[in-house]
Amino acid sequence: MKKKIAGLLSLIVLLGVSVYIYAAEPLKVLSAYVKFGGVILPTITHTAIETVSSIDKILNAKISVDFGDYSDSTATARIDYSVDGGSVEQEPPGEGITIKNNEEFFIQLPDFLESNTNVDYQIVIDFRDEQGTIIKTVTFPSGTQPQHAELTDTVTKDVTASAGGIVEFNSGNQQYESSKLEIAPNSLSSDAQIIIKQLTIEDYISSTEQMAALYQVYSIPDNIEILSPIKATFYYGLNPTSNKFVLKYKKQDSDNWKDISISNTDLQNKTVMAYISSLGYYGIFEKVKEEDKSYRPKKRVVVKGRDVFRFNGLQQGDSVKIYTTGGKKIREISSGDADGFKWDGKKDNGDYASSGIYVYQIKVKGKLISGTIAFVK
């Protein structure tokens, strides 16, 4: 009897695992399981409103919505806001912008930033049925109390050399830490006004880095010396997609950037912290992964005779190798034309490869980019 039960249990486990693998979409299975608990309501995440550029006066909200059980509905998003306690406005006007499930999108508020502006805002998502009737509305923050943001591009603080002080710059984002300078007593050579000003992100051309935020830190009078390092925290903003940052410094706008050692990167609060010994320009740069996507073929399934696989942006010296799923190399492409390198489905011997999945490896600028494609007859 025990033997039969053990055998039956083992079969059930093995069959269960096989069904799981065959489904090949475990997240969907998990999601279906969770739904047994009841209706999953939409949730708004990654919300914030911040000053992206003080000069262009762009105020930005980055939003993502998990539709929950409303995934079959269409949804629109807007921000209801008021400036300095004024009347409630709406951006964009009307029903708002159409959004998709779990896709990030941005809503920019109009140019109204003065030297110091208070904005109260609420993100509103309306879910509609096929007839366009609103069937569910969710907001961030939920309830009737809006989110408050204090927006500015410059802060000024009088700091006495003997006492030190904290100069705090709130870019408007209420969810993350502010930029600030923590000046210890006797760190400055004399009393001064310390100013933090957020500047427009510069065009900074590099294949590996791009600027995320830019600050100017200066003093009045401008001839003070920093006697011991100041703890500086810089908020790098909502938009970076990388988790790795570099802090750079230059004394004058015309100088070249120099790397500054970062003591801590706080991904939760979206800040980097460093000890600085000079006033000047501080730029936070995100390390950008070499853009693989541009080299990969956009069309991953090619039917023989209808099209070819196109590997874009490659130059003389670069190469593409095609392998079977068994690991055998069947084609090497080391030159192309104006449209880039192409694979037409032929092997090195001129015969067409058989239908199936193939692994490609692109060698570009000494880097290897791999992926899969399917050739079909």
Add this chain to the structure above:
Amino acid sequence: MKKVFLVLSFLILLVSAQTVFAAFEDTYWGVRALGMGGAFTAVVNDANAPLYNIAGIANCVQKEITLMGSRLFTGLDGVEISANYLGAVYPIADEWGSVSFAWSSLGTPALARYDTFNLGYARKINDITGIDDYYVNLSAGLNIKYLRQEINFDEEDKDLSNSKGAVTGDIGILATFENGLRLGFSSKYLTSPDIGYEEKDSVSNMNVLGIGYFSELLPYVNIPTFTADLDLIFIDGELKFRLGLESYVLDDKLGIRLGGREEAINIGFGYEFTFLNDSTLVIDYAFELPFEIEESYGSHFIALSFRFN
């Protein structure tokens, strides 16, 4: 004896020169077989047999089910290929033979997927051939298989159906000699079915000859429970080979395997847990390191098998 070799020689002459359908090659099925580099045509004595040589299921003495999962070419960002296998063997009786079911699947999410469903039957044929089983144990089998490919076409190719399927079959013969020699022959995709979308695209007939040797204690070097297999694969007018070695140690509980083919080298091991008298749970792992694909940490395969009466 002459009859056996004549039959095998004749079958080898059936070698096809057509292009085989890469997705349905039996490269990645069965973890024990993979530990031996895929050289398994003359070994075939467990639930991995249906895709290598269906005749082998006639030698299974217990019911068996095996399930395999894998991850190919780890370390390569952008490459997500998995191969899965489910095999089950049900021995009815010596005089009636054994039946089997097997499913194999190779695919990349949102790109393409290739599935094979197999229903097999095999039995010992000494009584039919009149050959004394004291010298050689002969078995033969037939696999009926359904092949299915599913492609996620781009918008401009949406006029093509997403999936295509076809029915075909395999035959297999296995001869195990009293002196340890084993010979296996498997002819796969006998009808060369067409599963093309835009044009005729046949899954070509593929013939594999396996030459194996088994010894309970390999002479001179004293390797216990030793098995070796060399598979010669006639494919696309070319000859390929796979080589595999296996030995069981620790009272035949731990299997250690080594193998390879032109494109990769394999190692593997498996441990058998016996419980409830005759029931056995087997955990197998195999690792394959490709020679030609760059910067890959290799492919990993793991299987759970259960044998019972």
